Amino acid sequence: MALSRSARHRTRLLALATAAASGFAVAAAPGAAPGAPGVGDSYFPLLGNGGYDALHYDLGVSYDPASGRLDGRTTLTARATQDLSAFNLDLQKLTVTSIRVNGHRAEFTRSGDEITVTPGKRLREGERFTVKVVYGGVPLPLSGPIVFGSDYGWMKTKDGVFVACEPNAASTWFPSSDHPSDKATYDIRIDAPKGLTGVSNGRLVSSYERDGRSYAHWRERRPMATYLATATIGKFDVRRGTTPGGIPIYVAIDPALPTGPVDVYAITAEATDYWSQVFGPYPFEETGAIVDDMPQAGFSLEVQTKPAYSAVRNETTIVHELSHQWFGDSVSVERWKHIWLNEGFATYAQWLWAEHKGTRSAHDAFVAAYNARPADSDFWKIKVADPQRDTMFASAVYQRGAMTLQVLRERIGDKAFFKLLPTWTKLHRYGNATTEQFVALAEKVSGQRLGDLFHTWLETTTKPPLP
Known part of the structure; x- marks a missing residue:
């Protein structure tokens, strides 16, 4: 994720709202128990x-832009990791009208954003099962400074x-296990008024218009974190082809946006x-972009296969989001506290791109970023290895994360790096x-002990001396 220039100046303070774990009175079958309502991310x-x-989501999304109403049908295929008497789904605000487990109607209750589903009979550990949820309502965005005040x-x-x-x-638009540690594959079917285009992840399976509606079916065959899924709808000029390296590409741009020097x-x-040369083979079936006219969103996001802007x-933002296809999308964080593995790497990719283009070396970018923040700046007070929810997207996570990689590169040398x-x-x-x-792998590849380096640049809350 990259913030726009204007969004960098917005406040990022957010009072951490810690929700109490929901309690449901579920009569457990012998040997079975309810699944936990969360994965325990701090x-x-x-x-x-x-x-x-979660193994696979089949999402059906029917949207009416005039009213803002979404009517959804989600079929989740999953595997039980314990004997289950009940389990939870994450869904915010929208109203559930029915849930079926393995084709049979299931009981469900709601507490806040947690839907607890009680199937008619217990699910055994290792059993593959399906959950079909019918729901609807007007999805609302989340707000607050957690994402750049946007x-x-x-x-x-x-x-x-x-x-x-x-x-x-x-979980504002589909019921899910909404955490990056539970990745799945996807089919996403978008139904919108005729003349609009639905754009999503992976490859386009089919699209057509009928009875005043526009339909698109997208399929993402590679595992994907829930937050990377999209069902963006609007008027778009679409260009398709392949990159010089042979990777399919799909770019959708809102025609209302002014054309400029950025291709x-x-x-x-x-x-x-x-990046396929530097970071390894491109991990997905298609690359691309979704460029929409959404001025209220002060950020861009590394949507899997098609970053959303x-x-x-500018060019720097585009290369940042594309590097996320490796760092964040293919390799995702196990818990959100490790977010520098996404943002520090993508910021460092911007420095590598400038070096590749011959405009500035990564070393010079590091020195400039380091010198731009005085020792008493709040920038140095954030513990990048665990920045906390209210500052997980602070500039220190991006910039100091990138600094860590440059210091590592200079310590172990280009060949190892x-x-x-x-x-x-x-x-x-x-x-x-x-x-x-990552620290363990860096030590293995380099043959060096690197604990002091990572401690200094990721865990201290004062400005480190230049190495």
Whole structure:
């Protein structure tokens, strides 16, 4: 995720609202128990759900831009990780009208954003099961300074909706296990008024118009975190093709946006191919971009396969979001406290791009960022390895994260450093990872002990001396 220039100046303070774990009186079958209502992430205790592993989402989204109403049908295929008498789904605000488990009607109750589902008979550990949820209502975006002071999630536009959900807004539009540690594959079917285009993740399976409606079916075959899913709808000029390296590309741009010097299609193609050389093979079936007219969103997001931009952003932002396809999308955080593994790496990718283009070395970018913040700046007071929910997207996570990588590069040398990056993306491809795992791999690849380096740059709350 990258913030716009104006959004950098917005306040990022947010009072941490810690929700009490919901309690439901469920009569457990012998040997079975309810799944936990959350995965235990310290930043979002009730996001995600215990007792099962999400495998695939089949999402049907019918949207009316005039009223803002969404009618949805979600079929989740999952595997029980324990004997289950009940389990939870995350869903904010929208009204559930029916739930079926393995085709049979199931009882359900609600407490806040938690839906507790009680199937007619227990689910056994290892059993694959399906959950079909019918629901509807008017999705509302989340707001507050957690994401640069901007609204985020399901955001109504002049002609449709812009959907960008990091970190906790996927459950504003579909029921899910809404945490990046529970990835799944997706089919996303979008139904909107005729003349509008529905754009989502992966490859377009089919699209057609009938009876005054426009239909699009997208399929993401690679595991994806919930916050990276999108169902953006609007009027778009679409350009399709392949990058010079042969990767399919799909770029959708709102025709209402002014044209300028930024060729989103060309930069996307070039950067995808270049990062494939530096970070390892491109991990997905398609690359691209969604460029919408959404001025209320002061950020861009690394939507899997098609980064979403709320305006025509500059080249630096585009290469940042595309690098996230490796760092954040394919290799996702195991808990949100490790967010620097996404944002520090993507910021460092901007420095590498400038170096590649010959405009500034990564070393000079590091020194400039370091010198720009005096020792008494609040920038140095954030513990990047665990920045806390209210500052998880603060500039220190981005910039100091990137500084850490440059210091690492200068310590271990280019040969080891540029071996480390593709080794990391290969080792954790389509999975989740932690800071501790990155440190261990860096030590293994370099043959050096690096604990002091990572402690100094990620865990201290004072300005480190230049190495």
